[in-house]
Amino acid sequence: MYQQLKDTMRIINDRPIGIFDSGIGGLTVVKAIIDLLPNEDIVYFGDTARVPYGNKSKETIIKYSIQNTKFLLQHKIKLLVVACNTSSSYAIPMLKKMFKNLKIVEVVTPGARAAVEYTKNYKIGVIGTKATIKSKSYIKAIKKICNKAKIFCQPTPLFVPLIEEGWIDKLQLINSDYYQTINHENILRQLSAEYLAPLKNFGIDVLVLGCTHYPAIKNIIQDIIGKNVTVVDSSLETAKEVKKILEENKLCKFRNNKPKYKFFVSDNPESFKKIGSLLLGQEIKYVKKVKIE
Numbered sequence: 001m002y003q004q005l006k007d008t009m010r011i012i013n014d015r016p017i018g019i020f021d022s023g024i025g026g027l028t029v030v031k032a033i034i035d036l037l038p039n040e041d042i043v044y045f046g047d048t049a050r051v052p053y054g055n056k057s058k059e060t061i062i063k064y065s066i067q068n069t070k071f072l073l074q075h076k077i078k079l080l081v082v083a084c085n086t087s088s089s090y091a092i093p094m095l096k097k098m099f100k101n102l103k104i105v106e107v108v109t110p111g112a113r114a115a116v117e118y119t120k121n122y123k124i125g126v127i128g129t130k131a132t133i134k135s136k137s138y139i140k141a142i143k144k145i146c147n148k149a150k151i152f153c154q155p156t157p158l159f160v161p162l163i164e165e166g167w168i169d170k171l172q173l174i175n176s177d178y179y180q181t182i183n184h185e186n187i188l189r190q191l192s193a194e195y196l197a198p199l200k201n202f203g204i205d206v207l208v209l210g211c212t213h214y215p216a217i218k219n220i221i222q223d224i225i226g227k228n229v230t231v232v233d234s235s236l237e238t239a240k241e242v243k244k245i246l247e248e249n250k251l252c253k254f255r256n257n258k259p260k261y262k263f264f265v266s267d268n269p270e271s272f273k274k275i276g277s278l279l280l281g282q283e284i285k286y287v288k289k290v291k292i293e
Contacts, residue, residue, distance in 0.1 A: 013254045016041035016262070017242065018077030020068040023051035023164050024272060025213030026083030027279040029107070030261075032239030033081075037246070039253050041260045043075045046276075047292065049267035052160045053086040054129025054211075061131065065091035067292050069099060075262070078251055079103045081242060085211045085234070086129050089137035103245060110241045111208050111234035112141035115149075118230045119206045122149045125199040125229075127156045127221075128210030138210055152202045156195045156211075162188065163213045166275040188217055192224040200225065208232045216279055263287045 017033065019026055023046050030044055045068055047053075053061050065087040069080060080102055082088050082095070088106035095104055115124045126138040133155040142149050167184040199207065207229050209215055215233050222231050246252045253259075261284075265272045269287035277284045 012078055013251055014041070015076050015078040016043045016260070017079050017081060018043050018045075018069075018072035018075060019081040019083050020045040020047065020065075020072060020087075021083040021212055022046070022053040022064075022086065023048050023160070023213070024276045024279055025160065025163065025211060025216070026081075027276050028212050028215040028233075028235035029081060029083040029238050031280050032233075032236045033242055034259075034261075036239045036243050037252070039256060039259055040246075041253065043072060043077060043262045043264070045071055045264045045290075045292075046266075046272060048164075048265045048272055049292075051164060052129060052157075053084060054131045054157060054160060056086075056131065058090050058131075058135075061086055062091045062094050065095060066098065069095055069102075071264070071290065071292055073099070073102070077102075079105065079242065079245065081238065082106045083212050083235070083238065085132045085137075086135075089132045089135035103249070103251075105238060105241050105245060107212060107234045107238045108137045108141050108210075110237035111210065111232055112138055113145060114232045114234075114237045115142060115206045115208050116146045118232065119149065121203070121205050122146065123202060123204045123206075124149055124151050125202065125204035125207040125225075126151060126153045126210045127159075127195065127199075127207065127214065128153070129160060130155045130157050132210050138208060150202075152199055152204060154195055154199055156191075156214075158191055159195075159217065160211065160213050162191075163216050164275070166271075166278065168216045168275070168278050185220065188220050189224065192217075192220055196221070196225050204229060206230045206232060209234055212238075264290050266290065266292045 088108045
């Protein structure tokens, strides 16, 4: 009986972590999880056919999030990471209601917790998609932890499409003449200066990257917002939460064999492979396109 129970636990523990995002941004979470939990298997789904989620309605975001979760459950995941701030802001209550036996980690709470931990003057800035900012999810999460905190939110909708296009800091490796004539970093700096100016005027000492795409341009954002402001990477904080939950529930992988990483998208796998490899910091060799609806 004991051996049977032990074998069952091994089967569950050796299942992969499932992660979804609207596009490639969730790969920043994947990278952070690989760094903290290098032994774990991962199945990732990027909904590249329907990115960005940030300009969609609440009902559509919930619908997409349910579809994404059902797809990952086909791969017998042991834990779900909603690596999308927009989905985390709107779909978590419904996902927890529908999938009661599934452990779910979202990205808003870990980022909010870190923001409160790091702030000294209790003035916290948050940037994210229009939908994330409209949801007030970070305001609610931060206020729940620290009621005296003042939260200043700024929608930054153009970051996601530019990052999805591969305009990632100084990592751009496109050889065509057209792209060589464009200095992506300067464009991103100008955009960041425009977006972050109001937050600088409020005197914030912490800035939360309220979108998993944004760590891709964290260096630029940090430079523009200033060295005196702590930039909270919600991807890293989410990875820490995943590790904590796996350890607390004794769900860490048993086997020490080489981890397996599977990547699925709803459109354009070649673009995902190219730009995703830059975000992940290692080559993505195989991506499969799937029909999600």
